[in-house]
Amino acid sequence: MSITHWNDVTIDYDKVLDTDESNVVLLATAVDRLPAGAVDVLDIGSGTGRLTSLCRAARPAARIVGVDPAPTMVTAAQAKFADDDGASFLEAIAEDLSVFPDASFDAAISSFALHHMELDAYDTAAAEIFRVLRPGGRFVNADQFCRVMGPVASRERALDVLDLLTAKARHYLLEACFERMLLQIDLLPRFLREDGEILTTPEYWRDALKSAGFATVEIIATPPAELYNRVIVADKA
Numbered sequence: 537m538s539i540t541h542w543n544d545v546t547i548d549y550d551k552v553l554d555t556d557e558s559n560v561v562l563l564a565t566a567v568d569r570l571p572a573g574a575v576d577v578l579d580i581g582s583g584t585g586r587l588t589s590l591c592r593a594a595r596p597a598a599r600i601v602g603v604d605p606a607p608t609m610v611t612a613a614q615a616k617f618a619d620d621d622g623a624s625f626l627e628a629i630a631e632d633l634s635v636f637p638d639a640s641f642d643a644a645i646s647s648f649a650l651h652h653m654e655l656d657a658y659d660t661a662a663a664e665i666f667r668v669l670r671p672g673g674r675f676v677n678a679d680q681f682c683r684v685m686g687p688v689a690s691r692e693r694a695l696d697v698l699d700l701l702t703a704k705a706r707h708y709l710l711e712a713c714f715e716r717m718l719l720q721i722d723l724l725p726r727f728l729r730e731d732g733e734i735l736t737t738p739e740y741w742r743d744a745l746k747s748a749g750f751a752t753v754e755i756i757a758t759p760p761a762e763l764y765n766r767v768i769v770a771d772k773a
């Protein structure tokens with residue numbers, strides 16, 4: 537498993553992200569869509585456990601397993617939940633959930649993590665998520681998306697990335713904090729080169745989930761519009 541650049545994050549991630557109301561709204565919208573009776577929940581790309589905390593609060597009876605490929609993130613989440621038997625964390629990626637048997641979870645959830653996958657990994661990840669869900673299970677994915685896909689150097693794709701990323705940076709400076717804006721600007725070359733930050737349209741995910749066998753896929757926009765954040769909800773029959 538290759539280690540992502542998220543292994544080397546030096547900012548106080550939770551503190552910076554907490555200043556960002558759009559992120560709070562996105563994650564809350566995702567958690568709202570967790571099935572009421574979910575007992576076993578998988579948090580994919582759990583990072584420091586921000587989404588995990590919200591899931592714990594919303595479904596106190598649920599057991600949550602977080603997976604993430606960055607060892608430093610897994611260690612941070614384990615430390616945060618050291619006194620909580622209901623949450624555990626281990627190293628894994630969305631594209632390879634072989635550590636879990638078929639039908640292990642009632643729900644899988646993810647926030648701001650899966651746009652780190654390579655484009656050719658979506659079908660594999662969708663199939664893995666489908667496999668580890670029980671019949672009637674639900675996948676909820678909150679993330680940022682783009683409007684145009686294409687070859688890395690295509691002018692249309694690069695323009696869309698520039699428009700989105702500069703709008704995000706302006707929004708974060710005005711509505712969150714200086715460090716949130718800088719995080720976005722620091723990542724701009726990665727988004728442009730598709731180097732570990734690879735935007736897709738929401739429809740790209742929808743098509744992969746449908747091909748994997750999910751019966752229904754809903755795409756929900758969360759404000760503000762210029763960030764192009766979406767929550768994707770996919771149900772297994």
Ligand SMILES: C[S@@+](CC[C@H](N)C(=O)[O-])C[C@H]1O[C@@H](n2cnc3c(N)ncnc32)[C@H](O)[C@@H]1O
Nearest residue numbers: 540542581582583586606609629630647649652
């Ligand atoms: C921006 S953080 C988001 C963490 C957390 N979900 C949140 O909302 O605060 C993205 C996380 O995705 C993880 N990640 C990167 N590639 C991944 C993959 N292929 N599968 C699962 N997680 C991945 C990174 O290691 C990182 O911890």
